Amino acid sequence: MRAMTYDRYGDTDVLHLQDLPTPKVGPGQILVRATRASVNPVDWKVMAGGLDAMMNAHFPVVPGWDVAGVVEQVGPDTPEFAAGDRVASYARKMVVSGGTFAEYVMLPAEFATMIPDDVTDDVAAALPLTGLTAKRSIEALDLAAGDTVLIHAASGGVGYLACQLARRQGATVIGTASQASADKLRDIGVIPVTYGDGLTDRVREAAPDGVDAVADFVGGVLETTLAVLKDGGRHVSVADPAVTEHGGRWIWVRPDAAGLAELLRLVDAGELTLDIDRTFPLDQVAEAFRVSQAGEAKGKLVIDVTR
Template structure:
């Protein structure tokens, strides 16, 4: 799936391209599943052009699972036939994961453990590594009270589980429709919007120790709920860095992804997949993602 200019879903085209070359330190992967993230259609719209160059025709997609097809020089950690997953973001928007083949730096990839299917593995990398980085940056520990904005979302449902697994009391914002989902993750749900601060203080009268902003537009509420020595990070609001917090971008990290996949294999981390679409319906997946109609990750079956 490609696009040759920035735009909306109308610029997407299914197109034949040469198989990517595989260079030193890289693996060539035959992709079975890829996953849609909001950043995919934001990049396609030109929203990140000031930060990341593009080479057209560009193939979108940063998440993937598949099988190693061939190896570049000096890649002793993988073998042809290995099942692998990766957050395959590159420095140039070009050869993405909505394709039969993609090249990936070896350090971005990891082997998929037994018992984890390709759909789950493909849905995890960007969202899971983001959640992991957020929880680590917040230094979440036992007895912490953590507020997670958008706890039922793609990143939020993973960050919530990671924080709960570390022994934290988690308060998660969401719509009332997702209260049961958030409770099932081990968190106390609260409705977002006006009155949020009061609703959180009903659970945590003294405020919270850490806040993860996964949605944006909540900095004022976050600051009201933070006590002395509290920490806050945002993946959506760069102004957080000006108010004593951190603005985070996830990095490709094969070792970190391996840790997350082991948790999935052990049953301590669950990845929610909303639906699986064929490669030709990436535009529909982008629509569902941009309009908020998916409850979980949208996965693309590249083999059909």
């Protein structure tokens, strides 16, 4: 099978397309013929060795943790799926190895969920990591109707979804973003606040009594978080483990088929939207990583594994 791989840590120059054996399929596993995958910043951070202290890498590594495709084969005692089923998954495994930028991806069956008929493969592949991170973060904040929540990096892949999920909980949402993204946030009922110098004062203007909760999806904003958070308020971060020293929670998303199914249901119902910037063929993963690294993407970057 064709797969994008790297055989040592490094920058995009270590990526190369090669033929690898199709993965074997054991009990409780499914083999997915991938149609789409998507890029997340963690992909190129892992490629640079950023998780080496935490996770073993088995080279050559196939990067990628998001996938949509069609079940090609099921292993023994896997009644949940059959060949031909359209599925999506957040496919992070316990080691850095057999990722999703490949024609075939082996998954534990419990990682995968069916894609609703009217949801495209592009959207289904773009949703898992960002959507599940947003969902887990908002759930950890335990929002109630009437709460005010500050979301850092609100127009980014995770933040944009988190804003929508928080609004569904009845919360008032203040979102930090560039001035260029202000209208995008207003369109989903979010109060936009421009990030940069003076951020704390601008948040205080939007919420003079403070905020009940904060979700940080960018890092480097702990001072502002603590300055605007009410006594007893809740806060989480996916980017700054130092929040744990101040009563917050450091969020790491897990593969969660039931959670992904709920997100896909919301997308199918038109109650949750995400932006897709552009699609790259498999042999242009390096360029997709470059766009992600440079912060040039205006939405999710999708990989068309069939091209």
